[in-house]
Amino acid sequence: MICGFDYGTSNCALGVPQDTNVQLVPLEGKHTFLPSTLYALDRDLITEFVARQLTSTVTRQDYVASRRNALTRAQRARREEDISDSDQTLFFGRAAFEEYFEWPEEGYFVKSPKSFLGATGLRGEHINFFEDVVAAMMMNIKARSEKALGTEVTHTVIGRPVNFQGLDSEASNRQAIDILTSAGKRAGFKEIEFLYEPIAAGLDFETQLEKxxxxxxxxxxxxxxxxxxxxxxxxxxxxxxxxxxxxxxxxxxxxGNDLDIRIAGKHLMPLFGMDSLLKNGLPMPTQLYWNAVTTNDVSAISLFNSMETKYQLEQLRVDAAQPKLLQRFLKLREEKQNFHLVRNAEEAKIALSEAQQHRLILDYIEEGLEQMVDREAMAQSIAxxxxxxxxxxxxxxxxxxxxxxxxxxxxxxxxxxxxxxxxxxxxxxxxxxxGDHFGSVAAGLTVWAKRLFQ
Missing domain, CATH: 3.30.420.40 (ATPase, nucleotide binding domain)
Structure with missing residues (x-):
């Protein structure tokens, strides 16, 4: 069977032909879109998951040889954490959010991996890891779709942005397409084509036009x-x-992620000391705060998680006019709640599509902590x-x-x-x-897949 596959930054969707129309396949309960998230009990268990799902003996042997170190670490993690072969080690979509919210410090959480695929300066091991993350997610979505459809999905058109990155876009695009192609092949797709996402969305719209x-x-x-x-x-x-x-x-x-980051930075980071003062009257440095919420930038998140940042925050707490805010920020970093905070910002953005005001409850950080955001203030922050x-x-x-x-x-x-x-x-x-804000790209990709493969 053929399909259109919207491997999106925020959500994934998959469509298949149905007579003269397109059917979006339920991926999670009745939901036809799945959040682009993954939570693993240990990072290297992602690679192990991919290895175990590969069906071709030759492909599996080549893959195991290329990932030997990661697979050895995965076995060590199983022994140290007492994880049995029957235990679930990876969670996807809403389940991944739930696991992260409950155990933010314990496992490995990744959201919107598509944002990183075109990043410049990635070493070979980084590219291998992103291939594994994408392959695991594609394997999961393909398996969910085939279960719902009762048949194998073999041919696909995958959506792609015009440019994955702004800098050195040609090399970035080539790198990202190579990652998606490798991951798609490992997931079991026999034929893979790509189509620009805005064109896919337009193809879906075109079927409705009378002139x-x-x-x-x-x-x-x-x-x-x-x-x-x-x-x-x-x-x-x-x-x-x-x-x-x-x-x-x-x-x-x-x-959309950039909008969420701006909302988190402007409306939530002040609760952690952004825009406050030091004892000497100088303003608090702000880059630390933007690094915390810029969850679509590998280097920013790596720097925020570094020991250098921890020591800098501890010194700023001593020098701060309001040290309690810096202590709250240190707690956020230690408990890896920054992704949760950006998720809250996204929830505010969604809620303010309908309402003029929205109250964010942040009691997972501190009992009674909350923040009100209104639509006008949001508009200023995302400008x-x-x-x-x-x-x-x-x-x-x-x-x-x-x-x-x-x-x-x-x-x-x-x-x-x-x-x-x-x-x-x-x-x-x-x-x-x-259009269908979550399904139009997948529908258009399916229309194009029909033209290419049927």
Whole structure:
């Protein structure tokens, strides 16, 4: 069976053809999307999980040879932690969040690994590890899908952003595609193709059009914002070569995660001493706080977790005018609750799509700790990344040399009325239409998979 696979930064979804339509496969209960999260009892058990799932003897032998050190460490972890072969060692999606929230200090938690795939300067062992993380997640999603469908899924089109990273984008894109391809092959896909995510979202929209139009497709994903100006409509349906129909496309590594980080930094980090003063009247250094919440940057998180940062925070606690706030920050770092904090910021962003105010309860940090966030204040805090998103939209329009007839927006963060209003204010009197914010990319990928493989 063929499928469209949206391996997203925030969520994953998989679609399959159903007569003339597309069916999104339930991946977790009735949910057709699965949060892009993984929790392992030990980091090296991720590699062990992949090795155990490989079905080809030759592939497994080659893989074991390339991961010998990690697999040896996995066996040691099993002995030291008394983990039996029958114990569940990896958790995915909402279950991964639950395990992390309950045991943040005990295991290894990763959220949005897609954000890291194009990172520059990765050594070979880092690339191997990201391949293993992605392969484990793909294996899990493929197995869930096949269980729900009752048949094997063999051919797939996987979505990709226009650019995985802003710097040295060609090399970053090649590295990320290589990781996704290797992981997909290990997961058991026999044929893998890729398609730009905004184009995929547009293909889903095109099936609904009754006349030909020029559409600005805006896909605000968790890790990237991608835009495409596309001629589409009844005259274009069924074409397999659409190169001449795409009038312009842009993409950059700025997405929903960046909005969450800004909300966490501006509204939650002050509870831990950001914007407070030292005893000498000078302001508290802020980079430590941004490192804590920049969960889509490997180097920032590594620095926050380093002993250097621990010693620096301990000294700042001595020098702080409000040492209690720094003590709270030290506790957050020690208990690895920074991912939880950014998750709270994401919850606020989602809640403020409907409400004007939202109260965040942070009692996992300290009893009675909470923070109120309102929509207007959130809009101010997310202004820098939102401005970058608007620049990408205008650049795509400039490339096309004409204004769009309609703007089609998709992606989880696109539900925010703050973002929708900013688009209308910036681009002008152009109708804005919402897609399925979580499923349109997977649906479009499935439409393309039908054209390629059937």
């Amino acid at each position: 030909n139009m020029t559409v600005l497709v805006v896909d605000i994903g968790g890790g990237t914002t991608d835009c495409a100006m596309v001629r589409m409509g009844p005259n274009y349906l069924g074409k397999t070569d659409r190169q001449d129909d795409f009038l312009g496309h842009t993409g950059e590594r700025v997405g 820098p990344p939102l401005e970058k998103m608007l620049q990408l939209m205008n650049e795509a329009i400039t490339q096309a040399g004409e204004k769009p007839d309609v703007i089609y927006i998709t992606g989880g963060s696109a539900k925010s009325p703050v973002i929708r209003q900013a688009i209308q204010d910036n681009i002008g009197n152009v109708p804005v239409q919402d």
